[in-house]
Structure formats: C-alpha cells, structure tokens
Amino acid sequence: MRYALASMLVLAGVAAAGPAAAESLVASLTNHQVMVTSNYTGTELVLFGSVEQDATVAQHGPYDIVATITGPRQSLRTRRKQRVLGIWVNTAARTFIDPPSYLAVLANRPLDAITGADNRRRMQLGITNTPLPEIIHDDIGEVSNDPFRAALVRLMEERGLYSEASNAVTFLTPTLFRAAITLPAQVPIGDYDVDVKLFADGNLIAHTNSAFEIVKVGFEQFVVNAARDHGLLYGFATAMMALLTGWIASVAFRRD
Amino acid sequence: VQIYLPIADIPVNVFLVLAMGLAVGFLSGMFGIGGGFLMTPLLIFIGVPPAVAVASVTTHVAASSFSGAISYWRRKVLDGTLALTLLAGGILGTAGGVALFTWLRTLGQLDLVIGLSYVTFLSVVGVLMVAESVRAINRSWRGKPAELRRPGSHVWWFHGLPLKLRFKRSKIYVSAIPVLAIGFIIGFIGAIMGIGGGFLLVPMLIYLLRVPTATVIGTSMVLIFVTMTAATVLHAATNHLVDAVLALILIVGGVIGAQFGAHAGQRIRGEWLRLLLGLLVLSVGLRFAFELVLQPDDLYSIRLVEGAL
Numbered sequence: 096m097r098y099a100l101a102s103m104l105v106l107a108g109v110a111a112a113g114p115a116a117a118e119s120l121v122a123s124l125t126n127h128q129v130m131v132t133s134n135y136t137g138t139e140l141v142l143f144g145s146v147e148q149d150a151t152v153a154q155h156g157p158y159d160i161v162a163t164i165t166g167p168r169q170s171l172r173t174r175r176k177q178r179v180l181g182i183w184v185n186t187a188a189r190t191f192i193d194p195p196s197y198l199a200v201l202a203n204r205p206l207d208a209i210t211g212a213d214n215r216r217r218m219q220l221g222i223t224n225t226p227l228p229e230i231i232h233d234d235i236g237e238v239s240n241d242p243f244r245a246a247l248v249r250l251m252e253e254r255g256l257y258s259e260a261s262n263a264v265t266f267l268t269p270t271l272f273r274a275a276i277t278l279p280a281q282v283p284i285g286d287y288d289v290d291v292k293l294f295a296d297g298n299l300i301a302h303t304n305s306a307f308e309i310v311k312v313g314f315e316q317f318v319v320n321a322a323r324d325h326g327l328l329y330g331f332a333t334a335m336m337a338l339l340t341g342w343i344a345s346v347a348f349r350r351d
Numbered sequence: 352v353q354i355y356l357p358i359a360d361i362p363v364n365v366f367l368v369l370a371m372g373l374a375v376g377f378l379s380g381m382f383g384i385g386g387g388f389l390m391t392p393l394l395i396f397i398g399v400p401p402a403v404a405v406a407s408v409t410t411h412v413a414a415s416s417f418s419g420a421i422s423y424w425r426r427k428v429l430d431g432t433l434a435l436t437l438l439a440g441g442i443l444g445t446a447g448g449v450a451l452f453t454w455l456r457t458l459g460q461l462d463l464v465i466g467l468s469y470v471t472f473l474s475v476v477g478v479l480m481v482a483e484s485v486r487a488i489n490r491s492w493r494g495k496p497a498e499l500r501r502p503g504s505h506v507w508w509f510h511g512l513p514l515k516l517r518f519k520r521s522k523i524y525v526s527a528i529p530v531l532a533i534g535f536i537i538g539f540i541g542a543i544m545g546i547g548g549g550f551l552l553v554p555m556l557i558y559l560l561r562v563p564t565a566t567v568i569g570t571s572m573v574l575i576f577v578t579m580t581a582a583t584v585l586h587a588a589t590n591h592l593v594d595a596v597l598a599l600i601l602i603v604g605g606v607i608g609a610q611f612g613a614h615a616g617q618r619i620r621g622e623w624l625r626l627l628l629g630l631l632v633l634s635v636g637l638r639f640a641f642e643l644v645l646q647p648d649d650l651y652s653i654r655l656v657e658g659a660l
Binding site: 131132133134135136137169170171172173174175176177178181182183184185242243246247249250251280281283284311314315316318319322323326327329330331332333334336337338340341342343344345348 | 355414593
C-alpha cells in the first residue's frame with residue numbers, strides 16, 4: 096500500500112511536471128552484477144547519467160540529482176540494555192518489519208536545499224523520510240522520534256550500510272553527472288534498486304530506475320548450496336575434513 | 352590477505368584467523384581443553400555472526416582435539432576405558448542440555464543464561480584451580496615433599512558407591528557412577544554453553560577422581576573430539592551455520608598450534624600447568640563478568656530476525 100501510494104505520488108509529480116518537461120533522465124551503472132568471490136572485500140559501483148534536453152522547449156535552471164539505492168529487505172530487531180540487579184540485560188526490544196538492509200541517499204547538495212520538506216516527505220527522500228515500520232503491540236506502524244528507530248539508523252550508519260551524502264553526485268557538465276556507490280563487504284546478497292530523481296528549482300522533473308544484484312559465484316556459491324541443501328552430507332564432509340587435517344598434522348609433527 | 356567467508360558472509364584476514372587458530376590450538380594442546388570458550392568470543396570480536404562462530408568453532412575444536420588425542424595416545428598417556436565411560440554419560444548429558452536449551456529459548460532469556468553460566472563456571476573453576484595450584488607450588492618451594500598420591504585417595508564418599516571399575520592407565524579404582532555423572536555434567540553444560548567443556552572436565556578429573564594430570568589431558572581430548580565431531584554434524588544438518596572455509600583456516604592454525612602445545616605441556620610441571628590454566632580460565636570469566644556489569648558503550652544492538660512475520 097505504502098509503495099503504491101508512493102509511486103502514485105511520484106507519477107503525479109511527473110505528470111504535473113509533464114507539460115513543461117523539457118528534460119528526460121538517462122542513467123546507468125558501470126556494472127549490474129557484483130560477484131562475490133573469495134577475495135571480495137566490498138566494492139564500488141559508479142552510477143552515471145545525463146539529462147537529455149529537448150532543444151525546442153525552454154530549459155530548466157541548474158539541475159539537482161538525488162539517487163536512492165535500496166538493498167534487499169530483512170526484518171531487524173533493535174534491543175536496549177538496562178541495568179537489572181547490577182548487570183546489564185536486554186530488557187526492551189522493537190522489531191522492524193522489512194527495513195532495507197542497505198540504504199544510500201546520494202545527492203549533489205543537501206537535500207533540504209534541493210526541495211522542500213513536503214516534497215521530501217512525500218517522495219520519501221533521505222533516511223529520515225524513509226518509512227521504517229515497526230511492530231507496536233499487535234499493530235504495525237511508524238513511530239517518529241522513536242529512540243529505537245534512531246538507534247537502528249545509527250547502528251546501520253556505523254556499519255556503512257546506511258548513508259546519506261550531499262556531495263556524492265558530481266556534475267561533470269551541467270547535464271552530465273556521476274555518483275559512486277560504495278558497497279561495504281558486509282552488504283547482503285540480493286537485488287538492489289537504484290532510483291534517480293532529477294530536480295530543478297525544487298520540483299521533480301524526471302526520474303528513472305536501474306538495478307543491480309550481488310551474487311555469490313563459483314566456490315562460494317557451491318559451499319552455500321551444499322550447506323543449505325545437503326546439510327547432513329555437508330556436516331559429515333566438514334567433520335571428515337577436520338579429522339583428516341588433525342590426523343595429517345599429528346603425522347607431520349610426529350617426533351617420537 | 353583478505354578472504355571471503357561464504358557462510359559468515361564477511362571477508363576476514365587469513366593471517367589473523369590463522370594466528371588465532373595457532374594461539375588457541377597451542378593452549379588447547381597444552382591444557383587438554385578444546386579452546387571453544389576462547390575461540391568463540393575472538394571470532395565474534397572480529398565480526399563473525401555469533402551463531403556461525405559457535406557452529407564453526409565446533410569443527411575447529413574437533414580437529415585440534417583429534418590431533419592432540421592421537422599424539423597423547425602415541426605417548427600412551429590416555430585412558431581409553433575412562434574416556435568411554437565419560438562419553439556414555441556425556442551423550443545423555445548433551446540430550447538433556449539440548450532440551451533445556453530449547454526451553455530457555457522459548458522463554459527468551461537464553462543469552463542471559465549463557466552469559467551468567469560463562470561467568471559462574473569460568474570464575475569458580477578458575478579461582479579453585481589457581482588456589483589449589485598456588486598451594487601445591489608453595490609446598491614444593493618450602494622443600495616439603497609434594498603431596499603423594501595414595502592409591503584410592505579420591506573424594507571419600509565415592510568409596511561407598513557400587514559398580515567399581517579399574518581404570519588401569521589412570522591407576523584409579525573407582526565406581527562408574529561418579530565418572531558417568533561427570534560425563535553427564537560436561538555434556539549438559541557443553542550443550543547449553545556451546546563448548547566442549549574441557550576446562551571443566553580437566554579439573555573435575557584431577558580433583559574429584561584424582562586422575563594423574565598427564566592422563567587427564569589425553570583422555571579429555573578423546574571426549575572433546577567425539578562430542579565436537581557430533582556437534583559439527585548436528586549444527587550443519589539443523590542450522591546450516593557451519594562455515595567450512597572459516598573452519599579450515601582455524602583448523603590449519605589449530606592443529607599446528609596443538610602439536611607445539613602438547614610438547615610444551617609435557618615439559619611443564621603439573622602444578623604450574625594447572626596454575627596457568629586456572630589463570631586463563633579466570634581471566635576469561637572476569638572478562639565476561641565485566642561485560643555484564645560495566646555499562647556498555649552502546650545500550651542498543653540490532654540483530655537479524657529469523658523467519659519474521
């Protein structure tokens with residue numbers, strides 16, 4: 096529902112800008128597939144794009160770009176410790192339903208300079224405007240000024256999984272831009288959405304989408320499949336490997 | 352050199368993990384402990400998810416204790432009968448421990464129970480071992496003869512128990528009941544804390560059954576390698592959390608370390624060995640205690656929810 100509403104709003108925004116739209120947006124990534132191999136330590140993708148102008152219509156002023164990269168969703172539990180009888184124990188917890196496991200908001204200048212607060216909220220622009228629904232009693236809802244939500248965002252930022260950068264998008268020419276997407280090593284495997292919005296004078300005038308996926312390949316994929324699909328066999332193989340290595344070592348280091 | 356761990360989903364420095372394997376392997380070979388209680392916190396510290404760390408460490412412990420057990424067996428300082436009797440109790444204890452583990456999980460206080468049992472067992476065992484070995488060292492410094500081990504000088508009330516067995520290699524003649532009970536306790540606690548239980552088994556065999564220190568280590572290794580091999584298979588079959596790549600790096604470091612540790616252990620006098628193990632156990636226990644008592648840097652923590660709504 097949330098998404099449907101959001102996309103309706105975005106469509107409405109585009110339609111409203113429609114008649115006057117002299118621009119369209121083209122964007123692409125250097126790579127649409129990130130392969131996780133044994134020497135994988137995180138990577139960087141480059142998003143580049145250009146604003147295509149229709150020469151017959153009047154142009155808009157200086158352009159602003161906001162790119163939002165959203166990783167696969169997974170439920171997270173934020174817990175808070177409290178002192179009970181002298182020891183620190185997890186006492187309170189909130190479960191967040193399907194927050195993005197990776198969220199990067201890249202722009203060429205601060206978001207509040209690009210567009211107004213209403214627009215930012217409607218378009219879910221920036222981390223503060225990204226919905227992070229949590230379970231409240233038996234219900235699911237949004238809580239603003241929630242310390243648990245703030246802690247979730249802070250901890251994700253510390254791990255490099257959530258980021259908001261107002262200098263990540265660079266205009267090479269007035270219409271050509273690039274942005275670096277930094278993926279730390281612990282980003283989860285899965286599909287990532289890239290949403291690029293073009294603003295001028297505080298209004299959304301065009302947007303486009305792209306995507307990439309992070310996949311395990313080769314030996315890594317083989318190990319994951321074996322562990323998941325043939326657990327017992329994998330366990331026996333691992334145990335045999337352990338005992339064999341132990342035996343080899345005791346033979347190799349025999350001194351008596 | 353960084354290498355990506357397929358199950359843990361993080362890259363780690365190969366040499367760092369190898370060094371951790373070597374260090375823990377050395378201690379495990381020297382003291383006849385599995386080293387799980389040292390390795391698991393180390394892995395969690397470098398970023399391995401706790402569940403993957405616990406599961407993969409069982410594989411590492413299986414390998415290093417197997418390697419150690421072979422070299423003790425070659426030196427004929429291993430009591431097969433004692434190991435088998437302990438194992439029989441250990442299997443029953445593991446089953447009981449897994450049942451309690453499941454029940455605590457439904458109560459939602461598993462982490463606290465694990466933390467408190469680490470603190471309690473490590474501190475108590477550490478203090479007892481340090482106190483005893485310091486007394487023994489004091490005695491030998493004052494020039495008094497070391498306490499002679501009289502045949503059958505185990506804890507007095509074991510005498511009255513039936514089912515007496517002669518454990519030839521350990522030179523003890525004792526009822527099978529306390530031996531089975533010790534095995535049961537080790538299996539039970541091991542299943543709850545996710546460890547082999549060597550640090551508990553070694554002092555119990557030394558102080559309760561009066562098994563000679565040299566024999567204790569080899570015997571304890573047999574028990575640990577059997578239970579940890581079983582644990583590897585069970586963890587892999589049920590939780591799919593054993594990271595074979597991580598385990599292999601740890602094993603290579605661990606088995607090499609264990610060999611050197613076993614040689615070093617043979618050269619050190621028994622009471623000094625017990626003092627060192629006692630200090631090691633006590634310091635890990637205190638570390639866990641500080642973690643519970645001191646205010647954490649961050650009151651909040653996040654954790655992935657398995658099978659959420």
